[in-house]
Amino acid sequence: MKRWLPSPLLSIGLLLTWLVLNQSSEPAHWLLGAALGVVAPLLARPLLPHGHARLRRPRALLRLLWLSAIEIIRSSVNVGQLILLRKPEAVNSQFIRVPLDLRSPHGLALLSCLINSTPGTVWVDLLPESHELLLHVFDLNDEAWWIDTIKTSYEGPIIEVFEGAGPTPEGEEA
Amino acid sequence: MSALPWMQHLIVVPVLLPLLVGALLIPVNQNRHGLKFATSAVSGVLLWLLSLALLQMADGEHWPDGVGVYLASNWAAPFGIALVVDRLSALMLVLTSTIALAVLVFGARRWDRVGVHFHSLFQFLLMGLNGAFLTNDLFNLFVFFEVMLAASYGLVLHGYNLRRIQAGMQYVAVNLVASLLFLIGVALIYGATGTLNIADLTQRVAALGPQDTYLLRIGASVLALAFLTKGAMWPLGFWLPTTYAAASPPVAAMMVLMTKVGIYALLRVWLAVFGDEAGELQGFGLAALTAGGMATLLFGAVGMLASQDGGRMAGYGAIISSGTLLAVLGHSGSAVLASGLYYLIGSTLAMAAFMLLIELTERIRPPGAALLAITMEAFAIEDKPEDPVGVGIPGTLAFLGLSFVACALVISGMPPMAGFVAKFSLFHALLAMPGRVPATTWLLIALMLLAGLAAIIALMRLGVRTFWASGAVTPPRLQLSEALPVGALVGLCVVLTLQAGTVFDYLSRTVDGLARSGPASERVLGEPPVARPAVGEASR
Amino acid sequence: MSVAMLPWWAAVPVAVLLVLGGLITLVGTLGLLRLKTFYQRIHGPAIAISMGAGCILVASMVYFTAAQSRLVIHELLIGAFVLMTAPVVAMLLMRAALYRDLRGRAAARPALAQPPVGELGTETDEQRTDAAGGGGR
Amino acid sequence: MLLAALVLVPFLGSLLAAVMPADARNRESWLAIAVAAGGLLVAGSLYPAVAAGQVLREELAWLPAQGLYFVLRVDGLAWVFTMLVLAIGLLVVLYARYYMSAADPVPRFFAFLLAFMGSMLGVVLSGNLVQLVLFWELTSLTSFLLIGYWHHRADARRGARMAFTVTASGGLCLLAGVLVLGNIVGSYDLDVVLAAGERIRADELYLPALVLIALGALTKSAQFPFHFWLPHAMAAPTPVSSYLHSATMVKAGVFLLVRLWPALSGTPEWTWIIGGAGVCTLLIGAFIAIFQHDLKGLLAYSTISHLGLITTLIGIGTPLAIVAAIFHILNHATFKASLFMAAGIIDHETGTRDMRVLSGLRHALPVTATLAIVASAAMAGVPLLNGFLSKEMFFAETLLVGGDTNWWMSYAALAMGVFGVAYSLRFISIFFGAPAEALPRSPHEPPRWMRFPVELLVLTCLVVGILPGLSIEPVLHLAAVATLGAAMPDYDLAVWHGFNVPLLMSTLALGGGVLLYGLLRRYLQLQERDTVPLVHRLNGAQIYESTMLRLTRGAGWLLTHLGTLRLQPQLLLLVLALLAVPVLLAGAPPAWSDAPRQGFDPLFAVVWLIGGGCAIGAAWMAKYHRLAAVALVGGTGIVTAATFLWLSAPDLALTQLMVETVTTVLILLGLRWLPPRIEAGTDAPARMAWLRRSRDLVVATAAGLGMAALTYAVLVHPASDTIADFFLQNALTGGGGSNVVNVLLVDFRSFDTLGEITVLAIVALTVYALLRRFRPAPESVLIPAQQRYDVDPASTQTPAEQANSGYLLVAGIYLRLLLPFMGVVAVYFFMRGHNLPGGGFVAGLIFSVAILVQYMLAGTLWVESHLQLRPHRWLGFGLVLACATGLGAWVFGHPFLTTHTAHVDWPLVGELHLPSAFVFDLGVFVVVVGTTMLMLVALAHQSLRAHRLPGDEAARAAPPASGRRTI
Amino acid sequence: MELTLSIAVGVMFGSGVWLILRPRSFQLITGLLLMSYAVNLFIFAMGRLWVAQPPITPTPAVDPALFADPVPQGLVLTAIVIGFATTALYLVMIIGARGLTGSDHVDGEEPRE
Amino acid sequence: MTTTTLLAGAIWFALGCVVLGMLFCALRLAIGPTAQDRVLALDTLWMCTMLLALVLGIHHDSLIYFEAALLIALLGFVSTVALAKFLMRGEVIE
């Protein structure tokens, strides 16, 4: 099964993509979509060294996404206000470093997606030795608050989603 | 449903065969020279036979009016793309495949190995050339021009060195801009007339409104600029000598054909669109062509005199021949066309042979001798006359010398070779025009004679330096595969001279067909597509 | 004008979302134009990408669903793809800028080959036009 | 056939001789002798007919359409010349058998000689003027080869070139003249032309025709001012000189003048041009001849002088003068041939031709000396020898010129006679005096058969000189009648005409010549002086050489001013042509009263404010800020894509977007190898640069305005009836697709698409081939500075490490996850293309970009170790697939590329249509992928090479392994 | 809209012409790119301007006057692709020339002035 | 006010905002000053074009515009990434 369908989630995603793209639910499209869902990951597999992500807690993921969505809207309004109302010189943009415990590449990817999608913060780099996240914050008031928010609101849930409760890193070679 | 007679398919084969062969050779490993050459050569031979067959068909009773039409994709002209074989295009196909065969054999032992994918590029070049000769659609002509040019870019840079890449930069840049002009021209013609098919244009031109006529004039002039850049008209052809001199000999020989394509295209479009059906547009722009042709002729002559190395001379020789053709065509149109075409055949064959020959003769001369020889001649420095004891010329040198003389005679238009016949018949045709001979005719004749003189002086200088003043001790090493094509091309020039009457008969039939643009265009537009299975069924 | 006649329940949200999306986009790009350093500027488009695009995508979904009387949700794909590609762009661009600045500064002041990062964010880099070095490439 | 054989056999003999072995001297000689003797027999057999006044003609159609027939025609004149050419030829061949050294490549010699003989016969026998020109030029060519026979000698090469240049140019003038003549008469046939004398002389083109023909004849006959080539032609082996400069080559010119006498003569122009040249030549030639030291040089100038004499006679143009001219042509041929041969014997025997060295040869070469003395006497015009007779006639004719009041012609003739005697004495002097010492070889009498030709010729001189009426009269009459026809005068060929003025002149000339010679020897150191008095500055050869040099230099100068080797001027000219030519040709535009169809859209205007701004910005930045220029061009591209979208061309928008992306990546890949701009030297004149820039700015602005105006003119002008309607109406029914653009590409105009994907394949192969030989600039060989910056952790990592665990880890997760989605999207765009925007091109580009992203992410090595892409195969397969799809139509009896649709009924899925256009489009897809991958990957591979290249340098630049980072 | 597009074509063409007259190979290739954009738009304009009338025919029987002209679009598509290919070729040529000649001048050598 | 005029107004407004946004991007693209600024501006220009396509789709009540937007969403980032990588590493494909 794993040999022919390395990641059912991905395959389903592809099938759905196909159906949505064609805006059709004809049997032919289901068939073709399914075929693509099987073939595309197989063809792409040699180029995926980290394998596919496995979601341990899908529900935690949904909750995380919901919270992030709210955060995105809030930050958007903030940034918009700053751009429009504050003098650019008065905006306190800073780099900050956030020590991370998250190791899973997929988890890190999700984290970066959430951080970057949230206006006002940009993921810069992951410092290799210290495993710290270098972050750029548009308007920094309180560095500790940022570090804390990221660790609790984002990193924690992500670790939960991908690694379950346990600390074992996931995502070796598929 | 009625099937297309299989003979009819032959029209498209000159495009398809090289395409398929070229494509099949792409994945073949670079080390398998033998296989690549063999495949390429088989294709060359087949193309040659095929072009002869098409010539036969076009000249015979096979098609009414000697015009064979092939509707690619089975859509009637002007909607689909029509390929048209008439005597002229068949002639160009024969010329192309002949030279191609010679070049292939010539390149067999050495040149196809100095870079990769020689044979694929070569086949694609043939495809482009053949397609350009066959197509009756302006945009398709552009596409085949691009096929031809792209392949020629590759071939000019084949096994590139400093000189080739410098020349290539010029060649490619100028032709890229010229291609843009081509597009502008074609687009404007479409914008003005609403069609791309040449035969359709022929029929539409006379009925255009003043605005569309104006746009058509502009479009046609821009298009002509593109053709003339390829045909190396002064002042658009400065890239040519540099490129010829830098390209490897087999490529340079093929390049000779390519300048002719520009002129062919111009001829095709002009005879059809601005021919006898064009109303007030008949003969549009020909005066400018004459002037440009004369300037080109003069420029070629000057360049010939000023050049020292064979490659450049050949380049200016090609410019002279372009200039001659353009000037006479502009001057008298179809009245001199038969002679012009004869000239075209002769000069192309000789120039191609010359291109190959130059490389062989360069083996005679020890490197560095050239410069010394030039100074010596220029300042008339005499070395002491030695004892009157001759130097034996072994067979190779005799062969090379004879071929050189033959080529030089054809290129310069000196008797008794084809070049002279061509020039004489051009003169005769120019002078035989009704009415008093205008001064421009005399000027044109004088220019052609002067250019011939310049050519023969320059070529003699080169020949003397190469064969007589080289101080060569050992005769150059020559392989049969290198001598054979040169000999064959020179032999063809001789045959062309001896059989001038026969050739002219064919050419006058060709011109008869071309001069009346009406019937030919009706043939193209009237060719019915093969009946499809029911229309509805196909679309279901 | 080929806009279809929509019922009120669809037209109003679409209109609002469009206006909102347009405004946010405008503000985001204004940020790009107005802010003083690159590190600040990168935050401007972020709102356009996240919120502006989001609003317009939703508007599009609602509009076509209502206009065609069937569920049209293929805009979701756009949203998903943007979510997956925008972070890559931001990360790479930010990191490129950072190391370019570090390198530029190291070249300008060889003694300070490895300056602390914290110093970077506040500095305006307007003065340093990148003529020859990387920018000229 | 007989006449044709007469001309052809020498050429066949030439070919035969050419392929004979080098050491077969006897065989070749016999061949040549047989050819000449056979020719003589044939020609001789024609005598009865010719003598009876018949004109023999043979015709062969060559270019009937152009009125060009191969006509061989023998009348008296032609017959006499034929005999002359063949007879002297026979003797020369015999002589050459002994003259040529065993080391000389004799086959070549005889081959050239026979070819020359054939050409000469062709000139003489031509009954068509164009054909005459043809053979005329052939004599130039073959004589060029003969003169340059000893081509290892520079003087031979130079002499050959000079002779050829002069005579061939003359030949071209002759051709022009013949064309004019043909234009006047309406035929090139000799008989017709000769019969049309009145018409020709009355025509307004008479003078040009005369001048052009005279140029041909005068150059060939070495007449002043073209005489200079002849002495230099003496570098040829002596048999060649003996043949060319007595009976053949130089005689062709005077032959032609005699030949055309009926058509052209009888006008003052004729007399002035021909006679004037003749008089100048006879005086100058004779005078210079006296001061030569080289035996052959003396003979050469004497030849010039005698030809001047003949030309003068022709110029005088009275019937009697023509008789005299023909007579002297024959006489000169005999004595001059024998003299050249004698000179050759002397050269051969003594090893030198220098008259300063030679003396007293009568002791060693008594027979030769006698022969040479007799021949010289004939040359000097001593009575009882043939030269005397014709010279006497010449004197008589000169007296008639200008009536009783004008004597200048007679003085000139007398002077020439005096000089002639003087140089003849000079020639003879080598046989007298003390035997020379220190000769390179000690002389002996030559072999019997080498001397025989000389003996025979000298005998002829004597016989003709003593018994002209019996010997030469009939022959001369034959030639003269053929020329003069009804104008044939009465004349009397006798040795003694009583005491008259010509005899007095002859006597004066003889006496004066002896006196002059004596004086010159005594007072002008004739034996030693190096220069010719009075006229030594008049060095034709030097003028020729410097003319040629100036010609070459002038041509070079012109070339640099008329042309250019640089690219920028060429492009400028192209743009200027684009601006000027259409405007000039199209004339004034007609009234243009149409209004725009679409209203003004401010948003669209703003969009193009962006696009235009980006374009101008790119133009501004491209010199020093390449990356900025790339970005700005990208901006223009995006706006273009948006425009396509806006204006109902979704397919174009999609393609433009993808091409934009790929182009950007491509240019960046290329920029890696384009090191920072090297600043040009500051010494470049800034003013010039400014001028240039202003000029270019004007040109660019004009081009932009022109294009804008043209576009606007079309846009506001309603389209005429276009072929587009057909496509719109038939796409769905006939092409089976609703996306008309796609149906155009894969059905209506699929032939274009086939060509287009071929272009892609060609370019990919070319790029690949170029990169195989790519050598980077030294400045860019090193790893880029960015990668050597040791603060960056990536500087110590391989690309694969960067992607799998380094800074690209997080980005890599996305990019790798996106790969299958990109594939699916590619399939989507491919599948829908026939009905909706999309198709093989776009799909191919999407697929390529998907792969490309992986290359960008993990580097070439990693990707290729995990995924084998073989772009070459893709290319080949795609092209073959597209072709094969097209060829499939043949099976159904349809033309190439006709589309067919297969209808497949599948369970569950239902009926599926598989149009062949779909397979064709698949071919397009495959080729696009192959092309893009081959080009980009080939470029990317260069980085690998560079990483290997710098070796220790890179190692030095790389930081120590770890731990020096502060972040 | 007609005016805007005309000016757009003109500006791009003019910028391209300016660039191809410059001496540096990168300027030349940029100029060629801009010129081919301009020419593509020009060809496109030959079908006149149509807003929201893409040549996609929903039914067999259509009124051609209601659709944009597909022919120029087909031509432009071909021209875009060929232009892309030739740009790639020229790019590789200029880096090849830069490597061999040591100069980025279009003539492969700095002009002698 | 009908729904059509309401929608039309909103669409015009959105189009205006997007086009103006594009103009801002283009200005940043032109003035730089650093290379990364230009790259960022270019990327934003891509995004704005995507939004333009979407709004135009609504404007013309047509799904034809969707594909262009999809393509930009999926692949618009590639040239930006290439540029960024070029800035950071000096070459696009290592």
Ligand code: NA
């Ligand atoms: Na963010």
Ligand code: NA
């Ligand atoms: Na007198």
